[in-house]
Amino acid sequence: MADWILENPENVSEADIVVGIPSYNEADAIAFPTQQASLGLQEYFKGYRTVVVNCDNASTDNTKDAFFSAPCEVPRIYVSTPPGVKGKGNNFRNLFRLVTELGAQAVVVVDADLKSITPRWIRALGEPLLDDFGFVAPLYLRHKYDGTITNNIAYPLTRCLYGRRVRQPIGGDFGFSGELARFYLEHETWNDDVAQFGIDIWMTTLAMYFRKPITQAFLGRPKIHRPKDPAASLGPMFRQVVGTIFHLMEPFAPFWREVRRSRPTAIFGFGLGETEQPPPVNVNVDALYQKFREGADRYDAAWKEALAPATYAKLAEVQELEPTHFEFPIPLWAHVLYDMAVAHRDRVLPRKELLDSLAPLYFGRTLSFVRSTEGMALRQAEEYVEDQCLVFEDAKPYLVERWGA
Amino acid sequence: MARILIVDDEEHIRTLYTLELEDEGHEVCALETGRNIVEHVESFRPDVVILDIKMVDVSGLDVLQEIRNRFYDLPVILCSAYGSYKGDIKSVAADYYVVKSSDLTELKRKIQQALEARIPQD
Numbered sequence: 001m002a003d004w005i006l007e008n009p010e011n012v013s014e015a016d017i018v019v020g021i022p023s024y025n026e027a028d029a030i031a032f033p034t035q036q037a038s039l040g041l042q043e044y045f046k047g048y049r050t051v052v053v054n055c056d057n058a059s060t061d062n063t064k065d066a067f068f069s070a071p072c073e074v075p076r077i078y079v080s081t082p083p084g085v086k087g088k089g090n091n092f093r094n095l096f097r098l099v100t101e102l103g104a105q106a107v108v109v110v111d112a113d114l115k116s117i118t119p120r121w122i123r124a125l126g127e128p129l130l131d132d133f134g135f136v137a138p139l140y141l142r143h144k145y146d147g148t149i150t151n152n153i154a155y156p157l158t159r160c161l162y163g164r165r166v167r168q169p170i171g172g173d174f175g176f177s178g179e180l181a182r183f184y185l186e187h188e189t190w191n192d193d194v195a196q197f198g199i200d201i202w203m204t205t206l207a208m209y210f211r212k213p214i215t216q217a218f219l220g221r222p223k224i225h226r227p228k229d230p231a232a233s234l235g236p237m238f239r240q241v242v243g244t245i246f247h248l249m250e251p252f253a254p255f256w257r258e259v260r261r262s263r264p265t266a267i268f269g270f271g272l273g274e275t276e277q278p279p280p281v282n283v284n285v286d287a288l289y290q291k292f293r294e295g296a297d298r299y300d301a302a303w304k305e306a307l308a309p310a311t312y313a314k315l316a317e318v319q320e321l322e323p324t325h326f327e328f329p330i331p332l333w334a335h336v337l338y339d340m341a342v343a344h345r346d347r348v349l350p351r352k353e354l355l356d357s358l359a360p361l362y363f364g365r366t367l368s369f370v371r372s373t374e375g376m377a378l379r380q381a382e383e384y385v386e387d388q389c390l391v392f393e394d395a396k397p398y399l400v401e402r403w404g405a
Numbered sequence: 406m407a408r409i410l411i412v413d414d415e416e417h418i419r420t421l422y423t424l425e426l427e428d429e430g431h432e433v434c435a436l437e438t439g440r441n442i443v444e445h446v447e448s449f450r451p452d453v454v455i456l457d458i459k460m461v462d463v464s465g466l467d468v469l470q471e472i473r474n475r476f477y478d479l480p481v482i483l484c485s486a487y488g489s490y491k492g493d494i495k496s497v498a499a500d501y502y503v504v505k506s507s508d509l510t511e512l513k514r515k516i517q518q519a520l521e522a523r524i525p526q527d
C-alpha cells in the first residue's frame with residue numbers, strides 16, 4: 001500500500017461517521033464545504049463520534065492550511081498522497097484505508113469546490129447508511145448542459161448494463177458504509193484509471209454489481225461548483241470515466257448479460273428544504289461541431305477499425321450532414337458505445353487511442369443533445385434523457401450478441 | 406400472463422383497462438382509491454401496479470411511496486391524464502410514467518417492459 005502523509009492533531013483513533021473532502025489545489029474553496037460538513041454533523045448526528053477528513057494530493061496552494069483554518073467544531077484529519085502522486089481515486093483509497101482504521105460506520109464524501117452544499121446534504125447522504133443502505137448516490141437538479149458525460153454516457157450505460165437507475169453515478173458526492181469502504185479497499189478491479197477520475201463510476205458500479213442496498217439522496221439544492229463547458233478540453237477525465245466503464249464490463253459480463261430493462265432506485269430526502277433551479281451553463285455549439293469534424297479527419301481509420309460495418313456506414317452518413325442539419329441519432333450513439341466496448345475488450349486498437357477516438361463522437365452526440373433540448377425546460381430535458389435510456393435498453397440485445405458468450 | 410392491480414378513481418378508466426387487459430389474458434383487480442394499498446397488495450399479490458396520480462382522496466405519488474417502502478421490487482406504472490407530474494421528483498420512484506389515452510398501446514408496452522425487467526440475484 002502506498003505511503004501517506006497523515007496529520008491528526010486531535011489524535012482521533014475511532015469514529016462513527018466520517019465526512020471526506022477530496023482535493024487538489026482547492027485552497028480557495030475548501031473552507032466552505034468543511035464548515036458545512038461540521039454543521040451537518042453537529043446538527044444531525046448528535047451522539048456520534050464524527051470527524052472531517054481532507055484527503056488531498058499534496059496540494060501546493062496551501063489547501064491543508066485552508067482546511068485547518070476553516071470554521072469547524074468537530075475534529076479534523078488531513079491525509080495526503082506523497083508529493084507527485086495525483087488522482088482523485090488515490091485520495092479515496094487513502095480515505096477507505098483511514099475510515100477502516102477508524103472503524104467508521106458511515107462515510108460521506110463531498111467535493112471540495114462545492115458552493116451549494118448545506119448541512120442537510122450531510123444528513124441526506126449519511127442518514128440512510130445508519131439504516132440498511134450501503135451506498136448513497138446524490139440526486140440533485142443540474143442544468144441540462146451540466147453533466148453531459150453523465151447524461152450521454154455514464155447514466156444510460158450503467159442503467160442498461162446493471163439494471164439500476166442511478167441518475168448521478170459520477171456525481172462526486174456520495175455516502176457509503178464503512179463495510180463497503182473495506183470492500184473497496186480490497187477489490188481487485190482497481191487500476192490506474194480508477195486511481196484518477198474513474199473512481200466515482202467504479203464505486204457506483206461495484207455497489208450496483210454486488211447488489212449493495214442503494215438509495216439516492218435528494219439534495220434539494222442544485223450542485224453548484226466550477227461549471228464546465230462541454231466543448232472545453234475534456235482532458236484525461238473522459239478516458240478515465242469511459243475506460244473504467246469498459247474495464248468493468250469484462251469481469252461483470254456474466255451479470256449484465258442477464259439484466260433486462262431497469263428498475264428505479266429508492267430516494268431518500270423528500271421535504272428536506274426547498275427545491276432550487278440550477279444556474280445556466282453556456283455551451284459553445286460551434287466548438288462542439290468543430291471538434292467532431294476534426295475528430296472525423298483524424299480518427300476515421302480508427303472508427304472503421306473499431307466499429308461494426310453497419311455502425312460505421314451510418315456514421316459516414318452523419319459526417320456528410322450539413323452543419324445546419326447535423327444530428328447524431330440516439331440509436332447510432334448506443335451502437336457506437338456498444339461497438340467501442342467490444343473493441344476495448346478485444347484491444348482492436350491501443351486503448352488510449354480507442355478512447356481518444358471516441359471523444360469526438362461524444363462531442364457530436366453532445367451537439368445533437370444540445371440542439372434537441374435547447375428549447376426545453378429542465379423537466380422536458382430530463383424526460384429526453386430518460387427516453388434516451390430506453391433506446392439504450394432497446395438496443396441492448398445488439399450488445400449482448402456482439403459481446404458473445 | 407400477469408396479475409395487474411389498477412388504482413384509479415375514474416370508473417370508466419377502470420372499466421376500460423380491465424376489459425382490455427383481461428382480453429390480453431391478464432388477471433385484473435381494480436380499486437377506486439389508493440387507501441389501504443398495502444393490504445390490497447398483500448391480498449392480491451400483483452405482478453405490476455397501474456397507479457393514477459390525481460385522485461379525489463389521495464395522491465398517487467404518496468401511494469407510490471407507500472408501495473416502495475413496503476414492496477421495493479414491485480413494478481409500478483404511473484398513469485395520469487397530466488404529463489406535468491413527470492417532473493415531480495417523487496415520480497422517479499416509479500418504473501414508468503404513461504400519459505392516459507384511450508389507445509392503450511403505450512400502457513401495454515410499458516406493462517410488458519415492467520414484466521420483463523430482470524436483475525440477477527445472488
